[in-house]
Amino acid sequence: xxxxxxxxxxxxxxxxxxxxxxxxxxxxxxxxxxxxxxxxxxxxxxxxxxxxxxxxxxxxxxxxxxxxxxxxxxxxxxxxxxxxxxxxxxxxxxxxxxxxxx
Numbered sequence: 001x002x003x004x005x006x007x008x009x010x011x012x013x014x015x016x017x018x019x020x021x022x023x024x025x026x027x028x029x030x031x032x033x034x035x036x037x038x039x040x041x042x043x044x045x046x047x048x049x050x051x052x053x054x055x056x057x058x059x060x061x062x063x064x065x066x067x068x069x070x071x072x073x074x075x076x077x078x079x080x081x082x083x084x085x086x087x088x089x090x091x092x093x094x095x096x097x098x099x100x101x102x
Contacts (some may be wrong), residue, residue, distance in 0.1 A: 004066075006032040007062065007066065010055075010059060010062070013055070013077055014055050014056075014059075017048040017049075017052045017055070018048070018052055019056070020044070020048045021044075021048035021049055021052070021089070023046050023069040024041050024045045024048065025041070025045055026039030028042060028045065029040050029079045037100070038098060038100060039097060039101060040095045042096055042097040042100070043097065045089070046089075046093040046094060046095045046097075049089040049093065050088050050090060052086045053083060053086040053087060053090065056079060056082055056083040056086060057083065058081075059079060060076075060079055060083075061080060062078055063075050063079040064076060069090075073077075
């Protein structure tokens with residue numbers, strides 16, 4: 001498969017943990033509004049963010065290769081920004097879980 005087709009398939013695969021994390025975030029907000037515990041939802045959000053971060057790290061060599069071919073360094077910067085956002089989500093969910101459990 002050529003590189004753009006592999007990239008498109010990989011983007012579709014990465015959408016699964018992203019949408020699962022969004023779903024569990026919204027479900028956790030519903031639990032918070034109802035006054036129910038949200039520990040389990042935060043753990044699920046954290047796990048989905050970890051999977052997404054691992055997938056982003058695995059995609060960095062492909063992004064580098066694609067950026068080298070097209071002479072577009074913005075692809076690497078965009079990949080690192082997405083990785084930074086997932087790390088921030090992991091940290092936020094861990095902090096929220098510790099705050100809620102206290």
